[in-house]
Amino acid sequence: MAARAPFEYDAEHAGEISFPIGGIGTGCIGLSGAGRLIDWEILNRPNKGSTNGLSHFAVRAEADGTVLDARLLNGPYQGNRTGDFPADTSRNFGFGARRDSLVGMPHFTGNTFAGTFPTATLTFQDDRFPGDVSLLAFNPLIPLGDRDSSIPAAMFEISFTNTTDRVLDYSAVGVLGHGLPLATRAAPLTAPTGTWGVSVVTDETEPSSPDHAELVLATDAEFTSSQVHLFRGHWFDALEVYWRDLNRPGPFAPRDYGDVDPRGGMGRNRDSSLLCAHLLGVQPGETRRARLVIAWYAPVFRKYWVSPLWHFRQASGATGQWPNWYAGEWDSAAAVAREVLERWDELAEATTAYRDALYSSTLPAAVLDAAGANVSVLKSPTVLRLTDGTFYGWEGCHPQAGSCEGSCTHVWNYQQALAFLFPALERTMRDADYRYNMNEAGGMSFRLSLPLGTRYSTERPCADGQFGNVLKVYRDFKLSGDREWLAALWPRVKRGIEYAWSDGNPDRWDPEQSGVLWGRQHHTLDMELFGPNAWLTGFYLGALAAGAELADVMGDEAAAAGYRAAFARGRAWVDANLFNGEYFVQAIDLTDRSVLEPFIATEVALGV
Numbered sequence: 001m002a003a004r005a006p007f008e009y010d011a012e013h014a015g016e017i018s019f020p021i022g023g024i025g026t027g028c029i030g031l032s033g034a035g036r037l038i039d040w041e042i043l044n045r046p047n048k049g050s051t052n053g054l055s056h057f058a059v060r061a062e063a064d065g066t067v068l069d070a071r072l073l074n075g076p077y078q079g080n081r082t083g084d085f086p087a088d089t090s091r092n093f094g095f096g097a098r099r100d101s102l103v104g105m106p107h108f109t110g111n112t113f114a115g116t117f118p119t120a121t122l123t124f125q126d127d128r129f130p131g132d133v134s135l136l137a138f139n140p141l142i143p144l145g146d147r148d149s150s151i152p153a154a155m156f157e158i159s160f161t162n163t164t165d166r167v168l169d170y171s172a173v174g175v176l177g178h179g180l181p182l183a184t185r186a187a188p189l190t191a192p193t194g195t196w197g198v199s200v201v202t203d204e205t206e207p208s209s210p211d212h213a214e215l216v217l218a219t220d221a222e223f224t225s226s227q228v229h230l231f232r233g234h235w236f237d238a239l240e241v242y243w244r245d246l247n248r249p250g251p252f253a254p255r256d257y258g259d260v261d262p263r264g265g266m267g268r269n270r271d272s273s274l275l276c277a278h279l280l281g282v283q284p285g286e287t288r289r290a291r292l293v294i295a296w297y298a299p300v301f302r303k304y305w306v307s308p309l310w311h312f313r314q315a316s317g318a319t320g321q322w323p324n325w326y327a328g329e330w331d332s333a334a335a336v337a338r339e340v341l342e343r344w345d346e347l348a349e350a351t352t353a354y355r356d357a358l359y360s361s362t363l364p365a366a367v368l369d370a371a372g373a374n375v376s377v378l379k380s381p382t383v384l385r386l387t388d389g390t391f392y393g394w395e396g397c398h399p400q401a402g403s404c405e406g407s408c409t410h411v412w413n414y415q416q417a418l419a420f421l422f423p424a425l426e427r428t429m430r431d432a433d434y435r436y437n438m439n440e441a442g443g444m445s446f447r448l449s450l451p452l453g454t455r456y457s458t459e460r461p462c463a464d465g466q467f468g469n470v471l472k473v474y475r476d477f478k479l480s481g482d483r484e485w486l487a488a489l490w491p492r493v494k495r496g497i498e499y500a501w502s503d504g505n506p507d508r509w510d511p512e513q514s515g516v517l518w519g520r521q522h523h524t525l526d527m528e529l530f531g532p533n534a535w536l537t538g539f540y541l542g543a544l545a546a547g548a549e550l551a552d553v554m555g556d557e558a559a560a561a562g563y564r565a566a567f568a569r570g571r572a573w574v575d576a577n578l579f580n581g582e583y584f585v586q587a588i589d590l591t592d593r594s595v596l597e598p599f600i601a602t603e604v605a606l607g608v
Contacts, residue, residue: 006365025385026152034075048399053177075111117372172290214333221277225251295336299327325385406447409465410524441504442495467543474546515570534584
């Protein structure tokens with residue numbers, strides 16, 4: 001067997017891939033290692049394991065009025081053929097693979113998956129199909145271009161190379177399920193040149209409703225045909241009739257029932273739509289491409305994680321819903337699809353330029369693979385863009401919900417990609433924390449509550465997050481050079497540094513301005529440290545040093561001098577008392593319970 005190129009996986013090793021295709025803060029569609037459309041996380045929350053009904057791509061080759069071959073644009077089926085355990089029921093186990101897996105339809109016998117985020121390229125192998133077929137999938141990722149990198153769409157380019165000695169017609173077929181939470185209406189999108197898309201919209205909802213959602217499947221192909229609805233029947237009727245239609249030569253006969261699916265609604269939509277791009281007269285040796293885009297639009301975000309738990313309660317008077325940022329840029333899924341198709345070459349060129357710059361590095365392949373994979377988090381439901389464009393992040397994702405809300409200050413300390421790829425977005429995180437997430441004493445909750453402006457404190461200040469934000473202000477200013485931005489934040493940055501010795505700090509971090517943290521220190525390991533330790537004091541010393549330089553920029557001589565003096569005292573003490581000749585240690589007597597006594601009353605008052 002030939003050796004695989006770096007970042008390339010054969011079907012045997014691609015079974016766990018879900019490649020996220022979507023914009024920053026828009027959600028995404030997952031592309032499996034075999035080319036299936038999985039994990040439809042487009043409705044403002046995670047949704048692992050979802051397939052949106054019969055959604056898929058298929059291809060067809062014909063000549064002289066005869067279909068030579070037709071099959072799904074999928075490699076070998078990678079799921080459990082005895083059935084699996086969907087999140088909502090275990091009935092499927094033992095019943096065979098799910099119907100929406102399309103396991104019984106003809107697939108390609110082999111495929112490879114090249115994952116160089118933000119693009120995925122799949123090549124398909126099957127001797128029965130006359131020609132070579134590949135799929136390029138991506139969403140724009142363009143450094144500094146946060147708008148173009150935040151488009152709610154998945155872009156697909158299906159390439160055919162005629163390897164025969166006769167002229168062939170190829171078809172690239174997209175099927176889009178109507179898997180939205182409410183009943184849907186579908187309609188063709190038409191232009192003077194013909195049908196360019198199919199639109200699916202929740203029935204009887206207004207764009208201002210958090211239940212409103214739209215899907216569009218569209219193409220810029222010159223010759224198209226479509227079915228607003230696949231055949232409505234029972235059991236496998238839709239698939240059977242669809243397969244017969246696919247294996248007839250020429251355009252698809254239109255089908256449009258003109259109404260809401262009477263069998264569906266409330267999450268049980270069974271309808272699907274079809275759009276076909278026809279590539280006619282492909283000469284021997286010629287390569288032609290069809291472009292298809294799936295765009296989505298769920299304009300209103302609903303805060304779904306409110307609960308009686310003390311850190312998930314809702315602030316008094318908060319609405320719990322707000323418009324997504326992208327709803328202010330586009331007014332429909334159709335508008336998104338239209339822009340993507342009009343700007344395809346521009347968006348693709350800029351995206352591949354970033355990809356090629358990253359993966360042409362001389363760093364080891366494992367490092368590049370890790371870098372690309374971690375950047376993909378920016379295109380996942382781990383992140384949101386709030387109404388004004390503010391970037392907001394979870395710590396991660398459960399299958400059906402975000403995990404640990406609030407752009408957690410200490411968790412988001414660790415990532416660096418956003419600051420260097422989209423520095424303007426990174427600065428919105430500083431703006432939100434210092435504007436909405438700091439109390440009068442200067443303490444910053446390590447979780448930012450939503451909606452913005454509610455000022456509902458969800459957690460106590462943590463040392464690494466509090467001082468990490470100072471370091472991030474320093475980094476973001478060095479990257480941007482934006483003195484106006486720094487000047488607007490500076491009074492609160494000072495208050496955040498000086499919280500270490502503020503009388504309003506119940507954790508008594510450093511009341512003597514010694515440059516060392518002595519009191520109770522919450523941190524990213526979700527526990528408390530007491531007494532001096534080089535780890536968290538290191539964050540503090542870094543913040544003092546960074547704060548001194550920022551004070552210089554702001555002309556705040558007194559603050560600069562004070563921070564440098566505290567830094568010098570703290571560094572000297574840490575070197576003299578916490579370094580044992582080999583590594584740094586924590587200075588505390590674990591048998592001395594008196595170190596806890598100053599904080600017990602506070603904990604009782606908080607009800608902890």
